[in-house]
Amino acid sequence: MTEAVRVSRLRKTFRGGKVALNDVSLSVQRGEMIALIGASGSGKSTLLRHIAGLAIADRAQTGCEIAVLGNSVQQGGRLARDIRALRGRIGFVFQQFNLVERLTVETNVLVGLLIRVPLWRSLLRWFTRAEKEIAQNALARVGIRECCPQRAGTLSGGQQQRAAIARALVQKAEVILADEPIASLDPESSRRVMETLARINREDGITVLVSLHQVGYATRYCPRVVALRNGEIVFDGPSAAITPALLSDIYGSEIDAIGDEEFSVDDTRLPTRPAIAAFAGGLSLAEARA
Amino acid sequence: MTDNAQTLRPAPSRPDMLRNSFLKTLGYALAGAFLIWSWQGAEMNPLVLVRESGNIAELAGDFFPPDFTEWRFYLREMIVTLQLAVWGTLLAIILAVPFGLLCSANIAPWWIYQPMRRLMDAFRAINEMVFAMLFVVAVGLGPFAGVLALFVHTTGILAKLFSEAVESIDPRPVEGIRATGALAIEEIVFGVIPQVMPLWISYSLYRFESNVRSATVVGMVGAGGIGVVMWEGIRGFYFAQTCAVIIMIVITVSLVDVISAQIRKRFI
Missing domain, CATH: 3.40.50.300 (P-loop containing nucleotide triphosphate hydrolases)
Incomplete structure (x- = not known):
């Protein structure tokens, strides 16, 4: 295909x-x-x-x-x-970024993993260390690893958009x-x-x-x-x-x-x-x- | 804004002006008639206050000085009142989360949110005191009946407030979550809840304050707490003791308001 x-x-x-x-x-x-x-x-x-x-x-x-x-x-x-x-x-990147501003950048990126995480863990927002590492690596690839623990709403527009791309990367x-x-x-x-x-x-x-x-x-x-x-x-x-x-x-x-x-x-x-x-x-x- | 709108509109012609002033006068007349009608219905009679001023002064005099000899007992009942309010509110919050979501037009289909809203309307329309009387019959005298009364009434209020918060969220982050292939419930947990959390916390604390006030009176129908003591005092003409109870209620309610306002500030 x-x-x-x-x-x-x-x-x-x-x-x-x-x-x-x-x-x-x-x-x-x-x-x-x-x-x-x-x-x-x-x-x-x-x-x-x-x-x-x-x-x-x-x-x-x-x-x-x-x-x-x-x-x-x-x-x-x-x-x-x-x-x-x-x-x-399919990764989707929006004009207005569409991140959840009150969640951390890391959690926003981890959303890309929801399709692979068992439901009971995702409902508790519980991610393993390995999963967090995947998110951090994706953020490193788009050049904003240091923003990991910040709330998404505190980032500049360009940083938010790169976080959104990191989410698509994590999604594979x-x-x-x-x-x-x-x-x-x-x-x-x-x-x-x-x-x-x-x-x-x-x-x-x-x-x-x-x-x-x-x-x-x-x-x-x-x-x-x-x-x-x-x-x-x-x-x-x-x-x-x-x-x-x-x-x-x-x-x-x-x-x-x-x-x-x-x-x-x-x-x-x-x-x-x-x-x-x-x-x-x-x-x-x-x-x-x- | 309104000034601009008026200057932009063409000047009204003379018959229009006449009609407008007639409608205005009619409006005032109707409002006046409504107030007079209500005055009669409520049997308003301020003169009684003057005529009976001697009696009222005597009654007020009986309240002072307040009698605090039983303060340990009052304090114990006051604590029960707070405990009753805590559980009545907490159970309501727990139930208002799913009910609030099911009442929201942007989450649930109409055939769910319409009946849910009507059910919540019913919970809200019936006063805590009425629920307290019913639960005293159902589960017996004591604070548990009060907890249940506050719980049902507060669930109706919080579910409405929670759903209003949910309906005013920004839909774009939720769509961002949906685009990753997440399930509907994951859209709620990651997209909706974080957005409404500050408002939900604020509403919950505000309802807790209200419930402390309500908890001081549900005792009057036998549903536990300081209200029982106050009712006994008033019925037995122990006005000095009643006064002590009222002073303790005022202090407690004020303290709870101040503390909860401090907590709320952190979330807004």
């Missing part, structure tokens, strides 16, 4: 009638690192959430199926029965889905998070599918880019093949809203103004509510 993710004819209509994804099909091979790009609201997050089985496709669509690592995630608008076991093999995820992992981070943290993702893709052969708002990061770290516009795939190919014409097609009027520096490949100049983060964050919240 060399196919990590297969999406066939995915269609999603939000309550209220907005079509978020329209007949999306995508195939990802094992070991690939792919960027999903597109304007806010183009369906990037929605697509990733469907692949992880955190959102459910329209029932009416025929032939709609999503499979990860050869196992069905959902089919015809119904989640697979053994979705939890499959989720255990074979596929990592990262939903705008750097949209809330400053350029330095963004670079570190992207390098961490690229490294585990390279060293562990973990398939990485990462949605990015900034094209610069996409072309820099991902050999293959998939572009979405209004819920449809408008480009799927090597990042070298991206042209300015294609970008203005993808982003349309948003170029005015965000500014031209958006498309600069020089990441020190990439915009991380709060307005953009709020813009993207606000939209993803609206999507979650819909």
